[in-house]
Amino acid sequence: MRALVLDQRVALREDHPLPAPAPGEALVRVLKAGICSTDLELVKGYMGFRGILGHELVGQVVALPAGPPPAGADPLPLGARVVAEINCVPPEAPARSAAERAQDKSRTTLGIDRRDGAFAEYVAVPLVNLHPVPDTIRDQEAVFVEPLAAACQILVQVAIKPTDRVYVLGDGKLGLLCAQVLAAASAADVLAIGRHDDKLALLRRRGIRTARADDPIDAASADVVVECTGTPGGFLRARALLRPRGTLVLKSTYAPPQPADGAAAHEALSAWQRALVQLVIDEITVVGSRCGPFAAALRLLAQKRVEVLPLISARHPLTAGVQALAAARAKGACKIVLDIAEPT
Amino acid sequence: MRALVLDQRVALREDHPLPAPAPGEALVRVLKAGICSTDLELVKGYMGFRGILGHELVGQVVALPAGPPPAGADPLPLGARVVAEINCVPPEAPARSAAERAQDKSRTTLGIDRRDGAFAEYVAVPLVNLHPVPDTIRDQEAVFVEPLAAACQILVQVAIKPTDRVYVLGDGKLGLLCAQVLAAASAADVLAIGRHDDKLALLRRRGIRTARADDPIDAASADVVVECTGTPGGFLRARALLRPRGTLVLKSTYAPPQPADGAAAHEALSAWQRALVQLVIDEITVVGSRCGPFAAALRLLAQKRVEVLPLISARHPLTAGVQALAAARAKGACKIVLDIAEPT
Numbered sequence A, B: 001m002r003a004l005v006l007d008q009r010v011a012l013r014e015d016h017p018l019p020a021p022a023p024g025e026a027l028v029r030v031l032k033a034g035i036c037s038t039d040l041e042l043v044k045g046y047m048g049f050r051g052i053l054g055h056e057l058v059g060q061v062v063a064l065p066a067g068p069p070p071a072g073a074d075p076l077p078l079g080a081r082v083v084a085e086i087n088c089v090p091p092e093a094p095a096r097s098a099a100e101r102a103q104d105k106s107r108t109t110l111g112i113d114r115r116d117g118a119f120a121e122y123v124a125v126p127l128v129n130l131h132p133v134p135d136t137i138r139d140q141e142a143v144f145v146e147p148l149a150a151a152c153q154i155l156v157q158v159a160i161k162p163t164d165r166v167y168v169l170g171d172g173k174l175g176l177l178c179a180q181v182l183a184a185a186s187a188a189d190v191l192a193i194g195r196h197d198d199k200l201a202l203l204r205r206r207g208i209r210t211a212r213a214d215d216p217i218d219a220a221s222a223d224v225v226v227e228c229t230g231t232p233g234g235f236l237r238a239r240a241l242l243r244p245r246g247t248l249v250l251k252s253t254y255a256p257p258q259p260a261d262g263a264a265a266h267e268a269l270s271a272w273q274r275a276l277v278q279l280v281i282d283e284i285t286v287v288g289s290r291c292g293p294f295a296a297a298l299r300l301l302a303q304k305r306v307e308v309l310p311l312i313s314a315r316h317p318l319t320a321g322v323q324a325l326a327a328a329r330a331k332g333a334c335k336i337v338l339d340i341a342e343p344t
Helices: A037-044 A145-157 A173-185 A197-204 A232-241 A262-281 A294-302 A318-329 B037-044 B145-157 B173-185 B197-204 B232-241 B262-281 B294-302 B318-329
Strands: A003-007 A009-013 A025-035 A056-063 A081-084 A122-126 A130-132 A165-169 A189-194 A209-212 A222-227 A242-250 A285-288 A312-317 A335-339 B003-007 B009-013 B025-035 B056-063 B081-084 B122-126 B130-132 B165-169 B189-194 B209-212 B222-227 B242-250 B285-288 B312-317 B335-339
Touching (some): A025 A081, A037 A318, A130 A294, A165 A232, A173 A222, A197 A209, A242 B262, A262 B262, A262 B285, B009 B318, B037 B318, B056 B122, B145 B173, B145 B294, B173 B197, B189 B197, B197 B209, B312 B318, B318 B335
Parallel strands (some): A165 A222, A189 A209, A222 A242, B165 B222
Antiparallel strands (some): A025 A056, A081 A130, B025 B335
């Protein structure tokens, strides 16, 4: 099959072997897949991943495992249109909730950690990881379910109150989704802070307040800051914006940048160490936040409470996968979608 | 009056002016004061503090402010034996809870930030900051109320469950108090991890499990880790001991150490940056934790549920204050108490 494979560098393979589903796994024909910033980090060396990239997908079930569906799995007919949670535990593991699978020690992660992903014509996924997609959700919307679920995870971990002022730092793909989810599923006062007026405009159209990163914003003025810039500097900025006893939510995973020289390293290290002591003085809570609940993300999409299609900068066929990754890396790009197949 | 003053370096002054209590402040004759690691950090430059050191004290009220006591203040007769919360807000500030004062922007902090402290014969303290000490608590126990309250703050911020495994990292003064408070006021399985067998033995005598820092301890085995080592390395160790979705409580404030050279800075910075990304992957919660509830600390002491006297390494008169600081800095030292006056 055709697949976009990372091995030293990324290359399109025309004759990659079809995935062989293990017990408990379904074979999914990939319809569309989304390129995430994590994919770009993987290419730069994050996690040391080797294999087929891709963890945001919508597909169709083309082969089901033998026997009755395992506990916790949605009953799925052949041909069902599905999205897939990315954290996979071995079939012999006791049935667990998605939240438990997301932190299970034995997990592999679709297209991120020791498991081939979805930038390919077919992908094997444990049946318990699959969720059927309602007909009202289009394919190019469904590729956003995985990052939307990650945005919903903030609300799983932090009790956001109607009286809270919440800043979302970063107007990349994840920042735009987090701002929308927080504004749609809480009564808090949400402010999105970014560097790209065209991206912030997408949020303003939905009634979400925005500010430019270089606008004057009062220090210590937020109850909650969600860090979505994907840079170490974002952490320091987020901390400075938080009131004492506030909550800093970290959403980004990335390969840390290397400082230019010893002096730069010294300076960056000092900033970190001061920030750490300041966490104690200000009694800040820092919450690392990763994968989240697919059912909630599907609900928000089906109810049209979030709008994802304007986030698509471009769609590329899988054959142009290498160019698609370059397009995702380009300044100002937002979501790049790979068109892999049409539904049958 | 006699006072231990930090100004470039620490010196004993024999003729320091008496404090002039501002409106709402009482004048307290200091009986005893405890030396905290924060005092040693202040001498090294932390906070850029200049003035009389000392924030752990027991004293006697010798002058009360005019008028009725402000809202929230305990009614105190002259001569009352008291301990003092360290976060002071201006008298014109609206009456606030101790928890609010601890994070008020306008606060000064006794012996730490723009306010003279208690290593002196007299100290001025807002009346609302004072708590009477029950007769059953001895002077040398009462000097531990401030750090015991800080240990209780962990239980204010984190819901510790009976099913939790809690590690306390560091067997310094604060670590020994945190381990005792957590073991006394929760039903969790508490393990204290330190480098000094004589200090850990104090905890074992009270039925608290201990381990040496170089003992093999399973990575990712704790639900909660309380970092009390007062070193940046403690953060990294604590993180490694935490299970996914665990909670890391930071208790130490200190002047961050400078790396030896650019290469060391590079290495330390990389470790930090990796740790930060790992917070996201493992969905760790980090909780900065500082001052806490005095009433709870007094209760635990009065009920003999914590034992503090064995933590006293030595008692020095205020006249030997400079030597007392050196003794507190010495390897293996625990709490050094300054004997300043006898109760009248």
